[in-house]
Amino acid sequence: xxxxRLSHLQSSLQDLLRGRVICWALQQxxxxxxxxxxxxxxxxxxxxxxxxxxxxxxxxxHCRSASCYNSKTHQRSLDTASVDLCIKxxxxxxxxTTLFFTWPDGHVTRYDLDWLVQNSYEGQKQKVxxxxxxxxxxxxxxxxxxxxxxQSFLETNEGLKNFLENFLLYGIAxxxxxxxxxxxxxxxxxxxxxxxETIYGRMWYFTSDFSRGDTAYTKLALDRxxxxxxxxxxxxxxxxxxxxHEGTGGRTLLVDGxxxxxxxxxxxxxxxxxxxxxxLKHEYIENVGECHNHMIGVGPVLNIYPWNKELYLIRYNNYxxxxxxxxxxxxxxxxxxxxxxxxxxxxxxxNEFWVKLKPxxxxxxDNWRVLHGRESFTGYRQLCGCYLTRxxxxxTARLLGLQA
Ligand SMILES: C[N+](C)(C)CCCC[C@H](N)C(=O)O
Ligand SMILES: O=C(O)CCC(=O)C(=O)O
Ligand SMILES: [Fe+2]
Numbered sequence: 001x002x003x004x005r006l007s008h009l010q011s012s013l014q015d016l017l018r019g020r021v022i023c024w025a026l027q028q029x030x031x032x033x034x035x036x037x038x039x040x041x042x043x044x045x046x047x048x049x050x051x052x053x054x055x056x057x058x059x060x061x062h063c064r065s066a067s068c069y070n071s072k073t074h075q076r077s078l079d080t081a082s083v084d085l086c087i088k089x090x091x092x093x094x095x096x097t098t099l100f101f102t103w104p105d106g107h108v109t110r111y112d113l114d115w116l117v118q119n120s121y122e123g124q125k126q127k128v129x130x131x132x133x134x135x136x137x138x139x140x141x142x143x144x145x146x147x148x149x150x151q152s153f154l155e156t157n158e159g160l161k162n163f164l165e166n167f168l169l170y171g172i173a174x175x176x177x178x179x180x181x182x183x184x185x186x187x188x189x190x191x192x193x194x195x196x197e198t199i200y201g202r203m204w205y206f207t208s209d210f211s212r213g214d215t216a217y218t219k220l221a222l223d224r225x226x227x228x229x230x231x232x233x234x235x236x237x238x239x240x241x242x243x244x245h246e247g248t249g250g251r252t253l254l255v256d257g258x259x260x261x262x263x264x265x266x267x268x269x270x271x272x273x274x275x276x277x278x279x280l281k282h283e284y285i286e287n288v289g290e291c292h293n294h295m296i297g298v299g300p301v302l303n304i305y306p307w308n309k310e311l312y313l314i315r316y317n318n319y320x321x322x323x324x325x326x327x328x329x330x331x332x333x334x335x336x337x338x339x340x341x342x343x344x345x346x347x348x349x350x351n352e353f354w355v356k357l358k359p360x361x362x363x364x365x366d367n368w369r370v371l372h373g374r375e376s377f378t379g380y381r382q383l384c385g386c387y388l389t390r391x392x393x394x395x396t397a398r399l400l401g402l403q404a
Contacts, residue, residue, distance in 0.1 A: 062119075063109040125308050130404055132369075133169045134259040136351045140170065147174040147361075150184075154191055161400045164192065168397060168404055171366035172254055178241065180359035182384045185241040188362055192396050193388035196235055198228065199284075199293050205384045208377075213288035215319060219378065224255045224346055224371035225317040228387070229282035230295040234315060236390020238365045238372070240383060242357035247379015252363070254353045255371045257314040260345035261302055264338075271338035276302040278335050281322035282315065298326065301339065313368040316346070346371065357383075 063069065068078040089101040099116065101109040117123055133143070145166050152159030153175050167173035178184050186203050189195050195202050200212070208219040215222060228235045240252070265272040277300060284295040303313035327335055345351065354375075357363060365372055368390065397404040 065109060121307065127308065128310055129305065129312070130168060132258065134262055135170060135256045136259055137353045138350065140353050145170060147176045150175055150177045153188065157400060160191065161402065164397045164400060165402055167364055167366065168402060171256060171369040173364050175362045176360065178360050178362045180241070180243045185239065185362060185384055186386070189239050189386050189388060193237065193392040196387040196389045198235065198387055199295070203384060203386045205382070207380065207382050211289070212291055213286035219376055221376040222373045223318065224253055224373040225319065226257070226315060226367050226371055229315045229317040229320050230284040230297040232297050234297065234313070235367050235387035237388035237393055238367045239362060239385040239388065240357060240365070241362045241385055242381070242383050243359055244380065244382040245377070247377055247381060249375045250377030250381050251354050251356045251375045253373035253375070254355065254365070255346055255351050256369065257316060257346065257371050258311055258369050260342060260351060261311055261314060263345045264342050268341055271341050272302065274335055274338045275342060276300050276304050278331060279326050280324065281326060282317060282320045283322040284320060296322070301342065316371060
């Protein structure tokens, strides 16, 4: 263990590191070594707080030198596994913006201080991966989120960006004036993502004919749920376009699952915790006509990033939840209590946003966040749509400069 104290630090570093403990470690290429390091910043009342460098034995990070990292492919060249885990640098030097390490074989690693702060664990812990506005019916309606026109969605980057911005913030978004055909709906989908083909097909088209072994293909009401909970990776986005309805009822229900989960976190944090830890099975068993499927997906109801506790996926479908056999006996009852708390939040009338889907108005739903359902209906009703892969939607958003 070695330690080097600096009594004076540049104000820029002071701003960046204030009040935090920052840990990182470095790796060195030609010497095949890893060097773990942590900086401890003590914010004191004095004008120049102390900054102490401390060697840790168990932190690792990334040398960006030309021999360690290929900046054309943005990939690591260094074989991490070939590095001695106990490597120590020969010298360490800090200037106004950069930290330098010289390794026993002479290789130099440089770290921009801003980069280090951005890539520190402490920094990431305080950052959200995706900014969102959680909503109940009133919040969503007050926000007056504009829909995007079909033409501007397809033909302009601003149209697409506006749409994606709102979609990322609220988890739902509408496109208007879409010609009511499956082909035009497909065009929309392909503008932002790859279509995720599933057992339901690529583009699906459904009525209440029970052509598939699922309640969706009837006239019955469907309580709020997310789809494809029985996939190991539930579908990221769902697109709905109602092409025809000659009858009554059939409104669509939307509920922000993350808003409800946030209420659980506030009111009963230990229940939130349980819902994020207990893995459950969901399953889809179908034997109707030519369709034979048995899908099983395993995962907790609430999925959170471990480092910042940010919720990124809710898996909620009471119809498709399988027998609980992945939970020890003594946890089952506690889990049901926690699940009930979440269900109560999800079912509060003030959290329900109801819309009637009409030909020409296409709805995109973040199936990892917003639950959907529908009212029972009469008459002939025809819906088309598809699922999208989440990675590809986020990819499009990032390329347009959005945080996702
Ligand atoms: C009709 N459509 C293809 C959209 C979906 C049908 C899937 C319904 C299933 N119970 C689920 O929630 O995943
Ligand atoms: O019929 C509807 O409006 C939606 C049915 C449903 O939940 C689904 O297809 O995933
Ligand atoms: Fe559904």
